[in-house]
Amino acid sequence: xxxxxxxxxxxxxxxxxxRENLKDVLGPxxxxxxxxxxxxxxxxxxxxxxxxxxxxxxWREKMKIDTIQQDFKLPEVADKYWAGGVLDGYDKxxxxxxxxxxxxxxxxxxxxxxxxxxxxxxxxxxxxxQYEQFAIRTKEIGKQIGQLTLIVDLENLxxxxxxxxxxxxxxxxxxxxxxxxxxxxxSILVVRAPAIFPIAYQLCKPFLQExxxxxxxxxGSNWRDVLRQHVDKDILPEYWGGTKKDPDGNPKCPSLIKQxxxxxxxxxxxxxxxxxxxxxxxxxxxxGALELKxxxxxxxxxxxxxxxxYDNDIGFGVTLNDVTSKKPVVVMExxxxxxxxxxxxxxxxxxxxxxxxxKFDNSYSWTKGKAVSYLLEVLEPxxxxxxxxxxxxxxxxxx
Numbered sequence: 272x273x274x275x276x277x278x279x280x281x282x283x284x285x286x287x288x289x290r291e292n293l294k295d296v297l298g299p300x301x302x303x304x305x306x307x308x309x310x311x312x313x314x315x316x317x318x319x320x321x322x323x324x325x326x327x328x329x330w331r332e333k334m335k336i337d338t339i340q341q342d343f344k345l346p347e348v349a350d351k352y353w354a355g356g357v358l359d360g361y362d363k364x365x366x367x368x369x370x371x372x373x374x375x376x377x378x379x380x381x382x383x384x385x386x387x388x389x390x391x392x393x394x395x396x397x398x399x400x401q402y403e404q405f406a407i408r409t410k411e412i413g414k415q416i417g418q419l420t421l422i423v424d425l426e427n428l429x430x431x432x433x434x435x436x437x438x439x440x441x442x443x444x445x446x447x448x449x450x451x452x453x454x455x456x457x458s459i460l461v462v463r464a465p466a467i468f469p470i471a472y473q474l475c476k477p478f479l480q481e482x483x484x485x486x487x488x489x490x491g492s493n494w495r496d497v498l499r500q501h502v503d504k505d506i507l508p509e510y511w512g513g514t515k516k517d518p519d520g521n522p523k524c525p526s527l528i529k530q531x532x533x534x535x536x537x538x539x540x541x542x543x544x545x546x547x548x549x550x551x552x553x554x555x556x557x558x559g560a561l562e563l564k565x566x567x568x569x570x571x572x573x574x575x576x577x578x579x580x581y582d583n584d585i586g587f588g589v590t591l592n593d594v595t596s597k598k599p600v601v602v603m604e605x606x607x608x609x610x611x612x613x614x615x616x617x618x619x620x621x622x623x624x625x626x627x628x629x630k631f632d633n634s635y636s637w638t639k640g641k642a643v644s645y646l647l648e649v650l651e652p653x654x655x656x657x658x659x660x661x662x663x664x665x666x667x668x669x670x
Contacts, residue, residue, distance in 0.1 A: 278307070285315050292321050296328055304417055312453035312480065327451045339392065340399055348384045348538045349393045352377060354531030357401070359515075360506030365412060366457055367404055367419045368502055369397075370511065370528050374427030374463075378437025380534025387440065394444045398452050418457035420501055422511065426463040428471065430618035433573055433650070438474050445478040453480075459487045460501065462494040462511070467620075469652045470573055550577070552644040553631075555585070561631040561643065569651045572621040578631070578645035579614035585641055586632030587615065591625050605632055610643075621649070 278286065289306055290297065297306075306324070313319040331337060355371035362368050381390060401419060408416040431437075448455060461468075468489075476484065490497050495512030507513025509522035517526050555561050565574070574589065588605025608615045621627060627649075633641050 282310070282315055285317060286310060289317055289320060292317065293324060296325065304415055308417070308454040311482070312449075323450065323453075330451060336395065336399065339395055343389075343392050343396065345393065345396065346385055346389060348381065348534060349389070350529075352381065352532055352534045353393060353529045355397075356528040357404075358502070358506050358508075359527055360503065361408070362420045362457075362502050363500075364457070365408065365414065366416055367401060367408070368422065368506075369401075369419055370422040370424070370508070372424040372426065372528065372531060374425050374429070374432070375531030376432070377531065377534045378440060379431065379434055380536075380538070382436055382440065383536075384534055384538040384540055390440060391443060391447070394447070398448065398455070401455070402452075418455060420457055421459045422498065422502075423459060423461045424463055424511065425461060425465060425468055428465050428467060430467065430573070430620065432471060433467070433474070433575060433618045434616065435575060435577065435646075435648075438471075442475055442478045445475060449478065449480055449483065454482075456483060456486055458501070459483075460494075460498060461487060461489045462498070464489050466571060467573070470571075470650050473652065474650070550644045550646045552642060555631060555633045555641045555643060557633070557640050558635075558637050559633050559640070560586075563629045563647065565627045565629065565647070565649050567621050567624050567627055567649055567651065570621075570623055571652060572624075573650040574619040574621055574627070574629070575617075575648045575650060576619070576629070576645070577614065577616040578610055578643055580611045580644075581642045583611055583636070583639055583641060584609045585643055586630070586635065588630050588632065589619060590628045590630070591621075591623065592628065594625065599628065602627065605630060607635070 286303060286306060289310060290303075293301075293306075309320045309324045309327070310317075313323055335342060354373060354376040355369060358368040358370060360368070405417050488497075498507060498512050502513070504513040504515075506515055508515050508524040508528065510524075515524060516522050517524050523530060553561055576587075578585075578587065584607045586605050586607050587603075587610075588601070589603040590599035591602050593600050602621070603619055629647055631641075631643050631645070633639075
C-alpha cells in the first residue's frame with residue numbers, strides 16, 4: 272500500500288465502525304484507503320478522525336474544491352514563477368515524485384503580484400491534480416497508490432525566505448495539507464540545506480504533525496546517491512543526480528519542473544500590507560531616538576524586522592555591544608528610510624551571541640517628532656521539539 276503498513280485486526284474493526292459512523296456523508300469515491308488516511312492522521316481515534324473528516328468535507332463543499340481545476344484560471348505570474356513539478360515517472364514503489372526547488376521561490380514577489388487566496392489555490396490545484404494521478408496509477412498497475420515522494424531542494428534558500436508574510440503563507444499551505452490531505456507524503460527528502468535551514472524549519476515545524484516530521488530526511492553531501500536509491504536515474508533530472516535532460520539538453524528539465532525565480536516588478540499589482548499583529552507604536556521626540564536591546568544567546572540567530580512611520584522618514588540601524596572594547600560594533604549601518612511611503616521589512620543574521628541594540632534614529636530632525644510602529648523578532652536555532660499547532664479557523668480563499 273505505497274509504503275504504508277497493513278491494518279491490524281483491531282484497526283480493520285475501527286475502519287468498519289468509522290464507515291458506519293460517517294455513512295450519512297460518504298460517497299462512492301470515499302473508499303477504505305481514503306478513510307484510512309484520516310484514521311491514521313488521528314491515531315485511529317474514532318471521534319477525532321470523524322471530526323476531522325466531517326470538517327474536511329464541509330470545507331471542500333464550501334470552497335468548491337471538487338471543481339477548482341475547472342473554475343480557477345492559473346495566473347500568468349504563477350505559471351511562470353512557481354517552483355516545482357512532477358517527474359515523468361515514479362519512484363521505486365510506483366509512487367509519483369514531486370521535486371520542488373524551493374530556494375528559487377520568491378514569496379515577496381508572488382504576494383505582491385497575486386491575491387493571497389489565489390496563491391493558496393495554486394497549491395490546491397497541485398494537490399487535486401496529484402489525487403487524480405493517484406487514481407490513474409492505481410488503475411494502471413492494479414495496486415493502491417496514494418502517496419508521493421517529495422524532493423525539496425534548498426539551494427538558494429536565504430534570508431528572504433524568512434520574511435514573515437511568506438512564512439505565514441507557507442504554514443497555511445502546510446495546515447491545509449495536514450487537515451484536508453493527510454497521509455499524502457510517503458517521504459520528504461531535503462537536499463542542499465544551508466546554514467539558515469534550522470531556523471526556517473523551526474518556524475514551520477509546529478504546523479507539521481509528528482508522523483509527517485518523521486518522514487523528513489535531511490540528506491548530506493551524498494544526497495545524489497541517496498536520491499538514486501529512491502528514484503531511477505533515467506527519470507531523475509541530471510541536475511539532481513540522474514541522467515534525464517530536456518530535449519534541448521537542459522539538465523534541470525524545466526519542461527517538467529518549474530524553476531521559480533525572482534518575480535519582475537512589472538507583475539506587482541498593489542503594495543502588500545505589511546501591518547502585522549502585535550506591532551508596537553512609539554513616539555520619538557525631536558532630535559531623539561528609540562533604542563531597543565536584545566540578548567542573543569546562540570550564533571547564527573536572525574533578527575526579523577518590520578516598521579513604518581506615519582509622517583516622515585526615520586533612521587534604522589543595529590549594533591552589537593562588544594564586551595572587550597565596550598564599544599558598539601556596527602551590524603547594520605544606520606540609514607534613513609522613507610518608511611512613511613513604503614513600510615520597511617527584512618531579516619538580518621546575528622552571527623555572534625551578545626547584546627544587540629536596535630535603534631530608530633530621529634537625531635537629525637530638530638523640528639519634527641516621529642511615530643513609528645514596529646515588530647522585531649529574534650529567531651534563535653533550537654533543538655527542542657515544538658508542540659503541533661492545530662488550526663481550526665477557516666481559510667478564506669477569496670482574499
